[in-house]
Amino acid sequence: MKSYALGIDIGGTNTKFSLVNARGDIIEAQHFRTEASEAFPNFIDRLREHVYPYLERHHADYRQIPVGIGLPNYSSVKGKLIAPPNLSWEEDFSEASFKEIFPGYLKLENDANVAAIGEKTWGQGRGCSDFISITVGTGIGSGIFCHDHLLTGSSGIAAEAGHIIVNPEGKPCKCGGRGHFESHCSVRAIKDEVAKAFGEELSFHQIVEHFKHEEPRILDIFRDTAVYFAIGLQQLMALFSPQKIILAGGGMVVGERYLDMIKKELQTVAYQPSLSDFSLVVSELSVAEGAILGAAALVISEGNV
Numbered sequence: 001m002k003s004y005a006l007g008i009d010i011g012g013t014n015t016k017f018s019l020v021n022a023r024g025d026i027i028e029a030q031h032f033r034t035e036a037s038e039a040f041p042n043f044i045d046r047l048r049e050h051v052y053p054y055l056e057r058h059h060a061d062y063r064q065i066p067v068g069i070g071l072p073n074y075s076s077v078k079g080k081l082i083a084p085p086n087l088s089w090e091e092d093f094s095e096a097s098f099k100e101i102f103p104g105y106l107k108l109e110n111d112a113n114v115a116a117i118g119e120k121t122w123g124q125g126r127g128c129s130d131f132i133s134i135t136v137g138t139g140i141g142s143g144i145f146c147h148d149h150l151l152t153g154s155s156g157i158a159a160e161a162g163h164i165i166v167n168p169e170g171k172p173c174k175c176g177g178r179g180h181f182e183s184h185c186s187v188r189a190i191k192d193e194v195a196k197a198f199g200e201e202l203s204f205h206q207i208v209e210h211f212k213h214e215e216p217r218i219l220d221i222f223r224d225t226a227v228y229f230a231i232g233l234q235q236l237m238a239l240f241s242p243q244k245i246i247l248a249g250g251g252m253v254v255g256e257r258y259l260d261m262i263k264k265e266l267q268t269v270a271y272q273p274s275l276s277d278f279s280l281v282v283s284e285l286s287v288a289e290g291a292i293l294g295a296a297a298l299v300i301s302e303g304n305v
């Protein structure tokens with residue numbers, strides 16, 4: 001089984017995994033609930049219970065298979081989780097526990113960086129030395145490639161674009177700050193605005209349907225969100241001069257019209273030289289599979305498969 005890697009995406013709600021071949025094909029994706037409140041050693045037991053039979057079924061050896069794992073709020077510099085918002089593992093987390101169940105080549109990385117590595121290996125980041133991937137979900141995560149290197153910063157938590165300020169007078173952010181990109185442009189932020197306007201909670205799917213049918217209040221909310229979105233992108237472009245910014249995640253299923261709103265605002269606020277040779281695109285990797293592919297790319301891109 002030298003031609004496959006195992007990609008594992010550990011999220012606050014679900015843990016997804018699959019074997020992935022060197023062409024980036026998902027072999028058979030599986031998932032189970034993460035149970036965020038359980039102790040970390042219990043999670044490791046359950047991970048093994050789900051993955052070992054799967055590997056056996058595919059004639060893969062858990063002792064040899066290269067394994068890449070994406071985790072929220074993980075610092076690859078410190079080898080620790082740093083204040084993960086939806087997991088209670090900060091104290092008892094240990095990389096060695098993963099190594100015990102996957103003794104072959106193993107690599108862990110922060111999930112936002114994993115998304116960028118996935119884009120670099122199989123997505124719109126191929127051939128780009130300088131690009132930024134932004135994952136818009138419940139929160140906003142990002143990964144930055146600069147001269148072909150993933151930017152980690154001194155503590156492994158660089159590139160937290162979700163927490164740059166887009167509105168100094170803005171809404172409180174879950175991190176404790178205020179007016180952050182994430183507190184204005186994430187799926188959660190849009191849902192909150194819609195709930196205020198409608199007097200009831202709508203699912204994001206319902207919101208997208210209303211958007212497609214041009215519901216005026218929903219269009220207004222997306223127009224306002226696009227303004228803050230463009231301010232966030234502007235700061236990244238002025239600092240890093242990327243060739244591309246790649247938008248991914250469930251928040252981008254809204255479609256081309258929302259992307260056009262953001263582009264229009266960007267034309268107004270951008271540092272103008274940063275707009276030449278630049279493109280703003282939506283990821284071509286599926287939301288469901290992108291995280292697994294990125295995790296597998298952690299070990300595939302280093303030539304272990």
Ligand SMILES: [Zn+2]
Nearest residue numbers: 163173175180
């Ligand atoms: Zn924040």
